[in-house]
Amino acid sequence: MKAAFKFHGGVHPPTHKTESTRTPIAQTALPSKLVIPLHQHVGARAKPVVQVGEHVLKGQMIGKPEGRLSNAVHASTSGTVSAIDLQLVAHHSGQPDLCVTIVPDGRDEWIAHTGVDYKQTAHTELRHLLRQAGVVGLGGAVFPSDLKAYSNKHKIKTMVLNGAECEPYITCDDMLMRERPADILRGAEVLRELLYAEEILIGIEDNKPEAIAAMRQAVIDGKHEHMTVVAVPTVYPSGGAKQLMRILTGIEVAAGVRSTEKGLQCFNVATAYSAWRAIAHGEPLLSRIVTVTGNVAHAQNFEVLLGTPVDELMAQAGSRPDTDKHIMGGPMMGVQLPSATVGITKAANCIIASSPALFPPPKPALPCIRCTRCAEVCPAELQPQDLYWFAKANNFGKAQEFHLFDCIECGACTYVCPSNIPLVNYYRYAKSEIWAREQEAQAAELARERHEFRQLRIEREKQEKAEKLAQKEKAAAVAKAASDAVQMPTATPLGPNADPDDAMQLRIDAALARAKEQASAAHPKNTETLTPQQHAEIAEADARRAKAHEMALSDAEQKSE
Amino acid sequence: MIAALLVMIGIAVFLGAVLGFSAIKFKVQGNPLVEKIDAVLPQTQCGQCGFPGCKPYAEALAKGEADINKCPPGGEEGIHKLADLLGKEFIPFGEGAPPKAKSVAFIDESTCIGCTLCIQACPVDAIVGAAKQMHTIIASECTGCELCLAPCPVDCISMLPIAEDITNWKWRYPVFPIQATI
């Protein structure tokens, strides 16, 4: 079957795919260490659940999901945890993040694991398994799959399986589809079950005839009734989720609308594969296929353990000495790695060794000539030249009005711009500024609420105090009247011939006793509206203080001895 | 004739009642301009504007009794926003301190004597503690207003600038060479 629909624009950069598809997927040798970031997915960073020095088994969870939007992280091989600290990671910022470093023991010893029969298992249980197995979108977006495989509000008609792989150089999905199509389709079947989808459309660009043939054969062999493999035209970025949905179904998913509202959901082929490994074999996501290409002797796909340092991986493909940097992902949307020591993550579909000859430094930019070539190729049907103008002038409101957040950062506009303007960088800058402002606004709102609450509280306390005082005075007046009536001469120490100093001492003692009582009854203030995490922090601080107090006491004792 | 008059009077009374009722029912709470200005202010509640908090400053602005360049935490952008909102000209910051980097307060736990003075100073209840117990600042609630620094008798509170990390990192404004056209 051929695709019937098209999306707007698109470009045809040289694909450079044949270099890395000549040989089958190779296994990498066990690296000397694994640097596994705890934040490899969209959402909250996983919380480390191992200690330094602990021995871990292959497949053992080392980071547990924190909150709903989060995911698990596992030890990719057996070995000893040598560090849990901040290390450089594959991120645009070049900032470090929390990583677990494992020194392999060479035995590659698995933790006990079994699969389940997905037909006999409840859907919530299946989703839980996906979450605990750390399955996320392997196309690059790394969104937790358990959350995507769920739609209660909208009926999903079509599940799209994304094997388009449109970005130059990257061939990991191509090779996976050629070599392991059966498991991909089984995984897709599980995901379809979870979504109650009617059909699965598998989109593969027509420059991968081997993959298309293999997948078609697997559909027939596996007797998958609801699946159709569709060859889609080779044009970048056909692998964008919205673009592929458009090509396969003709349905346009507007900005800010979830595809599920239109009855669509999209998974990458590698995600389906790892979902199957997780469900049917109980294997968490420990490795992924990575294309190693660019300035290397033998460009090839490897099955790489997550956490493998990039330089050790590149060495196996024969990196050349004039390599000056590494790009994770493709040349259009990839991340330039801050260092070659970072570990491979779930998002790393491709590592390109770059050299000045291969990727010459960008030419100096010229002013925009408003040729609108960028608008012609923009798959999101934006006006990139206007967005550029607004982002450049820090006019973020206007940029948002022109649908800045529809931009998928595909880089097609930058690719065609005759003035060599790094357009995408402007959009990224504008987006991150807008996000930061939104966060600031939220923080300000919180501060306003807390301030108003505090003023309310002070007012309330004042009133309560006044009331108490009034009551006390009343009680005192009544008591005085009573005592006056009874006329007890010894009732008060303040007799006419009592020593005034004694009376003073008595009053001080009474005040001290009262103060003591109050101190023991004192409660920390402002703790009503705190989150459990903050409570935990406070408890920690209290513990520290108690310890310090003890130490001080014992110090004092030692000194007095 | 009388019937017509009665009808008209009836309608008049009815409409009057509706107007009177809606005046009570749909009464605008507070001053909407003050709310709008308050929404633009950063809510640091630091008092550097010369007013006891952001809301009082907003009230003064609404009455036209204060200049729009008095709030350092809001930065130049804050002045621009106020200028837009109030239809005034932008004025740069005066002699006062230019805005500083955002920071949060930190209590040195070994020095704190538990006097509760900082709790009383904090405008957003960001300090937890009780008499004669060590105090701690809830960093996520602290607005960095520095009001707790002065009251502390043992000077154990310091302001720590918020360092950039992977969670709050932002894309930089693109800087690249522009080739001169001849």
Ligand code: SF4
């Ligand atoms: S392609 Fe470049 S020069 Fe042409 S309109 Fe777009 S930004 Fe301007």
Ligand code: SF4
């Ligand atoms: S990067 Fe954004 S603006 Fe440029 S072509 Fe892609 S979607 Fe359009």
Ligand code: SF4
């Ligand atoms: S100076 Fe401080 S108190 Fe005044 S408006 Fe600005 S943040 Fe609020």
Ligand code: SF4
């Ligand atoms: S802790 Fe100090 S700096 Fe932070 S908001 Fe409270 S008073 Fe201001």
